[in-house]
Amino acid sequence: MQADLESLRTFFRSSPFMVDLGVEPTAVSAGRITTHLPLATRHMQHTGQAHAGVMATLADHSMGAAAQTLAPAGFWALTAELKTSALRPGRGECLVCEAVVLKAGRRLSFTEAEVYAEQGGVRTLVMKASATMAIVAAE
Numbered sequence: 001m002q003a004d005l006e007s008l009r010t011f012f013r014s015s016p017f018m019v020d021l022g023v024e025p026t027a028v029s030a031g032r033i034t035t036h037l038p039l040a041t042r043h044m045q046h047t048g049q050a051h052a053g054v055m056a057t058l059a060d061h062s063m064g065a066a067a068q069t070l071a072p073a074g075f076w077a078l079t080a081e082l083k084t085s086a087l088r089p090g091r092g093e094c095l096v097c098e099a100v101v102l103k104a105g106r107r108l109s110f111t112e113a114e115v116y117a118e119q120g121g122v123r124t125l126v127m128k129a130s131a132t133m134a135i136v137a138a139e
Contacts, residue, residue, distance in 0.1 A: 003069040031101035050090030059129035062099035063111035067133040070104040081132040092119035
């Protein structure tokens with residue numbers, strides 16, 4: 001995938017789950033992306049904070065997309081291993097995820113992400129994540 005914003009937006013629109021959640025990419029460069037998710041009632045846990053599954057999904061897909069920007073044509077970056085650490089409640093107007101490839105390989109890429117809750121322009125780190133992405137031939 002080309003590391004330009006329109007290609008990344010097309011990539012995200014091809015995933016029905018990302019469309020349903022409302023995730024939008026806002027910045028991209030090779031091996032690095034930023035995504036944005038306006039929080040709505042449907043994203044919330046019964047405690048009034050963003051569901052950890054929503055935050056983990058945002059991090060997972062963002063890390064996969066960052067790896068995809070470095071994958072060769074005809075290959076997909078698919079999650080092989082995912083670890084998340086919820087640091088504090090995700091409360092705010094939106095979530096912002098910054099994902100980066102730490103090491104891109106022929107078969108595996110190692111990625112990290114930080115998820116922030118944003119309120120009034122102030123960001124608070126709410127989740128750290130890491131993932132190993134398998135680079136597999138598209139079928």
